Amino acid sequence: MRKDDSPLFKKLLDISDKILGTEHTHDAAVHKLSNWSYGGRFCNSAAYDFFRPRGTKLIWASSVWNTFVTPKRVFILWLATKSKLLTKDRLHYLQIDHNCCFCERMEETACHLFFNCPFTKSVWHIICAWVGIRRLMSTLPSALKWIKKESKGKSWHNKLKRIAFSSTVYHVWMARNRNIFYNLIPQIDSIFGYGSLDCFVGLYHFLFVLLEMLSVV
Numbered sequence: 001m002r003k004d005d006s007p008l009f010k011k012l013l014d015i016s017d018k019i020l021g022t023e024h025t026h027d028a029a030v031h032k033l034s035n036w037s038y039g040g041r042f043c044n045s046a047a048y049d050f051f052r053p054r055g056t057k058l059i060w061a062s063s064v065w066n067t068f069v070t071p072k073r074v075f076i077l078w079l080a081t082k083s084k085l086l087t088k089d090r091l092h093y094l095q096i097d098h099n100c101c102f103c104e105r106m107e108e109t110a111c112h113l114f115f116n117c118p119f120t121k122s123v124w125h126i127i128c129a130w131v132g133i134r135r136l137m138s139t140l141p142s143a144l145k146w147i148k149k150e151s152k153g154k155s156w157h158n159k160l161k162r163i164a165f166s167s168t169v170y171h172v173w174m175a176r177n178r179n180i181f182y183n184l185i186p187q188i189d190s191i192f193g194y195g196s197l198d199c200f201v202g203l204y205h206f207l208f209v210l211l212e213m214l215s216v217v
Protein backbone atom coordinates (compact mmCIF):
# COMPACT_ATOMS: atom_id res chain seq x y z
CA MET A 1 0.00 0.00 0.00
CA ARG A 2 1.36 3.42 -0.98
CA LYS A 3 0.92 6.63 0.92
CA ASP A 4 -0.85 8.34 -1.99
CA ASP A 5 -3.31 5.47 -2.57
CA SER A 6 -6.93 6.57 -2.33
CA PRO A 7 -8.83 5.96 0.95
CA LEU A 8 -11.20 3.62 -0.93
CA PHE A 9 -8.31 1.52 -2.23
CA LYS A 10 -6.76 1.41 1.25
CA LYS A 11 -10.11 0.27 2.70
CA LEU A 12 -10.41 -2.47 0.05
CA LEU A 13 -6.94 -3.74 0.93
CA ASP A 14 -7.87 -3.67 4.59
CA ILE A 15 -11.00 -5.75 3.88
CA SER A 16 -8.97 -8.14 1.74
CA ASP A 17 -6.46 -8.58 4.60
CA LYS A 18 -9.27 -9.28 7.06
CA ILE A 19 -10.82 -11.96 4.86
CA LEU A 20 -7.45 -13.59 4.15
CA GLY A 21 -6.58 -13.37 7.86
CA THR A 22 -9.75 -15.25 8.78
CA GLU A 23 -9.88 -17.73 5.91
CA HIS A 24 -6.08 -18.29 5.78
CA THR A 25 -5.81 -19.24 2.08
CA HIS A 26 -6.56 -17.44 -1.18
CA ASP A 27 -8.96 -20.18 -2.35
CA ALA A 28 -10.88 -20.15 0.94
CA ALA A 29 -11.17 -16.35 0.73
CA VAL A 30 -12.56 -16.57 -2.81
CA HIS A 31 -15.01 -19.24 -1.67
CA LYS A 32 -16.12 -17.00 1.22
CA LEU A 33 -16.70 -14.10 -1.18
CA SER A 34 -18.76 -16.34 -3.48
CA ASN A 35 -20.97 -17.21 -0.47
CA TRP A 36 -21.94 -13.56 -0.15
CA SER A 37 -23.75 -13.47 -3.48
CA TYR A 38 -27.03 -15.17 -4.26
CA GLY A 39 -28.28 -15.36 -7.83
CA GLY A 40 -25.63 -12.90 -8.95
CA ARG A 41 -26.60 -10.33 -6.29
CA PHE A 42 -24.39 -9.24 -3.44
CA CYS A 43 -25.93 -10.03 -0.04
CA ASN A 44 -25.17 -7.23 2.44
CA SER A 45 -26.36 -9.15 5.49
CA ALA A 46 -24.01 -12.09 4.85
CA ALA A 47 -21.04 -9.74 4.53
CA TYR A 48 -22.14 -7.74 7.59
CA ASP A 49 -22.37 -10.93 9.61
CA PHE A 50 -18.76 -11.72 8.69
CA PHE A 51 -17.37 -8.30 9.65
CA ARG A 52 -19.53 -7.43 12.64
CA PRO A 53 -17.71 -7.41 15.99
CA ARG A 54 -18.62 -10.32 18.20
CA GLY A 55 -18.74 -10.13 21.96
CA THR A 56 -17.05 -12.67 24.16
CA LYS A 57 -19.25 -15.63 24.94
CA LEU A 58 -20.29 -15.23 28.55
CA ILE A 59 -20.01 -18.33 30.64
CA TRP A 60 -22.79 -17.22 32.95
CA ALA A 61 -25.38 -16.40 30.31
CA SER A 62 -27.30 -19.66 30.46
CA SER A 63 -27.26 -19.54 34.26
CA VAL A 64 -28.67 -16.04 34.29
CA TRP A 65 -31.35 -16.64 31.68
CA ASN A 66 -33.00 -19.37 33.62
CA THR A 67 -36.30 -20.51 32.13
CA PHE A 68 -37.91 -21.18 35.47
CA VAL A 69 -36.99 -17.96 37.24
CA THR A 70 -39.14 -14.85 37.02
CA PRO A 71 -37.81 -11.94 34.92
CA LYS A 72 -37.38 -9.69 37.98
CA ARG A 73 -34.96 -12.13 39.57
CA VAL A 74 -33.14 -12.70 36.29
CA PHE A 75 -32.82 -8.95 35.79
CA ILE A 76 -31.26 -8.35 39.23
CA LEU A 77 -28.85 -11.24 38.72
CA TRP A 78 -27.95 -9.92 35.30
CA LEU A 79 -27.25 -6.45 36.76
CA ALA A 80 -25.15 -8.04 39.49
CA THR A 81 -23.07 -10.02 37.01
CA LYS A 82 -22.51 -6.86 34.96
CA SER A 83 -21.50 -4.95 38.15
CA LYS A 84 -24.34 -2.53 37.51
CA LEU A 85 -26.14 -2.73 40.84
CA LEU A 86 -25.81 0.52 42.75
CA THR A 87 -24.02 -0.79 45.81
CA LYS A 88 -22.75 1.88 48.20
CA ASP A 89 -19.13 1.68 47.03
CA ARG A 90 -20.38 3.10 43.74
CA LEU A 91 -22.13 6.01 45.47
CA HIS A 92 -19.14 7.85 46.97
CA TYR A 93 -20.49 11.18 45.75
CA LEU A 94 -23.40 10.80 48.23
CA GLN A 95 -23.05 11.73 51.90
CA ILE A 96 -24.41 8.45 53.25
CA ASP A 97 -23.24 5.63 55.47
CA HIS A 98 -21.26 3.42 53.10
CA ASN A 99 -21.14 0.42 55.40
CA CYS A 100 -23.01 -2.78 54.67
CA CYS A 101 -26.48 -2.59 56.17
CA PHE A 102 -26.34 -6.25 57.23
CA CYS A 103 -23.15 -6.34 59.32
CA GLU A 104 -22.54 -2.56 59.58
CA ARG A 105 -18.79 -3.20 59.72
CA MET A 106 -17.50 -3.33 56.14
CA GLU A 107 -17.99 -1.11 53.12
CA GLU A 108 -20.85 -2.34 50.97
CA THR A 109 -19.45 -3.76 47.72
CA ALA A 110 -21.23 -6.32 45.54
CA CYS A 111 -18.75 -8.99 46.58
CA HIS A 112 -19.17 -8.23 50.28
CA LEU A 113 -22.94 -7.88 50.10
CA PHE A 114 -23.59 -11.10 48.21
CA PHE A 115 -20.85 -13.39 49.53
CA ASN A 116 -18.43 -12.11 52.16
CA CYS A 117 -20.83 -10.56 54.65
CA PRO A 118 -21.39 -12.85 57.68
CA PHE A 119 -25.14 -12.30 57.30
CA THR A 120 -25.18 -13.36 53.62
CA LYS A 121 -22.85 -16.27 54.36
CA SER A 122 -25.45 -17.56 56.79
CA VAL A 123 -28.15 -17.21 54.12
CA TRP A 124 -26.03 -19.14 51.60
CA HIS A 125 -25.24 -21.76 54.21
CA ILE A 126 -28.94 -22.55 54.73
CA ILE A 127 -29.91 -22.32 51.04
CA CYS A 128 -26.95 -24.43 49.87
CA ALA A 129 -27.62 -27.09 52.49
CA TRP A 130 -31.28 -27.16 51.47
CA VAL A 131 -30.68 -27.63 47.73
CA GLY A 132 -27.52 -29.71 48.04
CA ILE A 133 -24.89 -27.18 46.93
CA ARG A 134 -21.71 -28.18 48.71
CA ARG A 135 -19.26 -25.54 47.57
CA LEU A 136 -18.87 -22.21 49.37
CA MET A 137 -19.05 -19.27 46.97
CA SER A 138 -16.85 -16.22 47.42
CA THR A 139 -17.43 -13.99 44.37
CA LEU A 140 -20.26 -13.62 41.89
CA PRO A 141 -18.19 -14.52 38.77
CA SER A 142 -16.70 -17.61 40.44
CA ALA A 143 -20.14 -18.59 41.75
CA LEU A 144 -21.62 -18.26 38.26
CA LYS A 145 -18.77 -20.26 36.77
CA TRP A 146 -19.37 -22.96 39.34
CA ILE A 147 -23.17 -22.96 39.00
CA LYS A 148 -22.80 -23.23 35.22
CA LYS A 149 -20.53 -26.25 35.62
CA GLU A 150 -22.52 -27.78 38.45
CA SER A 151 -25.95 -27.36 36.98
CA LYS A 152 -25.39 -28.79 33.52
CA GLY A 153 -28.20 -31.00 32.49
CA LYS A 154 -31.94 -30.73 32.69
CA SER A 155 -32.80 -32.69 35.78
CA TRP A 156 -35.09 -31.11 38.35
CA HIS A 157 -32.22 -30.98 40.86
CA ASN A 158 -29.97 -29.01 38.53
CA LYS A 159 -32.81 -26.62 37.80
CA LEU A 160 -33.44 -26.29 41.51
CA LYS A 161 -29.82 -25.22 42.07
CA ARG A 162 -30.05 -22.55 39.39
CA ILE A 163 -33.36 -21.27 40.73
CA ALA A 164 -32.00 -21.21 44.28
CA PHE A 165 -28.90 -19.33 43.17
CA SER A 166 -30.65 -16.56 41.19
CA SER A 167 -33.39 -16.31 43.77
CA THR A 168 -30.97 -15.91 46.69
CA VAL A 169 -29.09 -13.10 44.94
CA TYR A 170 -32.42 -11.38 44.26
CA HIS A 171 -33.77 -11.71 47.81
CA VAL A 172 -30.50 -10.60 49.41
CA TRP A 173 -30.70 -7.48 47.25
CA MET A 174 -34.35 -6.94 48.17
CA ALA A 175 -33.63 -7.39 51.90
CA ARG A 176 -30.84 -4.83 51.59
CA ASN A 177 -33.20 -2.36 49.86
CA ARG A 178 -35.98 -2.88 52.39
CA ASN A 179 -33.52 -2.15 55.18
CA ILE A 180 -32.14 1.01 53.55
CA PHE A 181 -35.40 2.48 52.28
CA TYR A 182 -37.96 1.17 54.83
CA ASN A 183 -35.73 0.46 57.81
CA LEU A 184 -36.90 -3.16 57.92
CA ILE A 185 -34.52 -5.48 59.74
CA PRO A 186 -33.29 -8.25 57.41
CA GLN A 187 -34.05 -11.78 58.55
CA ILE A 188 -32.16 -14.85 57.37
CA ASP A 189 -35.28 -16.99 57.75
CA SER A 190 -37.36 -14.67 55.64
CA ILE A 191 -34.79 -14.66 52.78
CA PHE A 192 -34.67 -18.45 52.97
CA GLY A 193 -38.49 -18.53 52.97
CA TYR A 194 -38.72 -16.38 49.83
CA GLY A 195 -35.94 -18.36 48.14
CA SER A 196 -37.50 -21.75 48.93
CA LEU A 197 -40.87 -20.49 47.72
CA ASP A 198 -39.25 -19.51 44.39
CA CYS A 199 -37.81 -23.01 44.18
CA PHE A 200 -41.22 -24.60 44.71
CA VAL A 201 -42.80 -22.30 42.11
CA GLY A 202 -39.97 -23.07 39.65
CA LEU A 203 -40.33 -26.79 40.25
CA TYR A 204 -44.07 -26.55 39.79
CA HIS A 205 -43.52 -24.93 36.37
CA PHE A 206 -40.90 -27.54 35.54
CA LEU A 207 -43.29 -30.32 36.47
CA PHE A 208 -46.11 -28.72 34.52
CA VAL A 209 -43.95 -28.40 31.38
CA LEU A 210 -42.79 -31.97 31.82
CA LEU A 211 -46.33 -33.28 32.13
CA GLU A 212 -47.41 -31.22 29.16
CA MET A 213 -44.60 -32.73 27.10
CA LEU A 214 -45.73 -36.16 28.12
CA SER A 215 -49.30 -35.17 27.21
CA VAL A 216 -50.55 -36.15 30.64
CA VAL A 217 -52.38 -32.82 31.11
Ligand SMILES: [Zn+2]
Pocket (backbone or CB within 6 Å): 100, 101, 102, 103, 104, 105, 106, 112, 113, 116, 117, 118, 119
Ligand atom coordinates in the same frame (compact mmCIF):
# COMPACT_ATOMS: atom_id res chain seq x y z
ZN1 LIG B 1 -21.84 -6.99 55.68
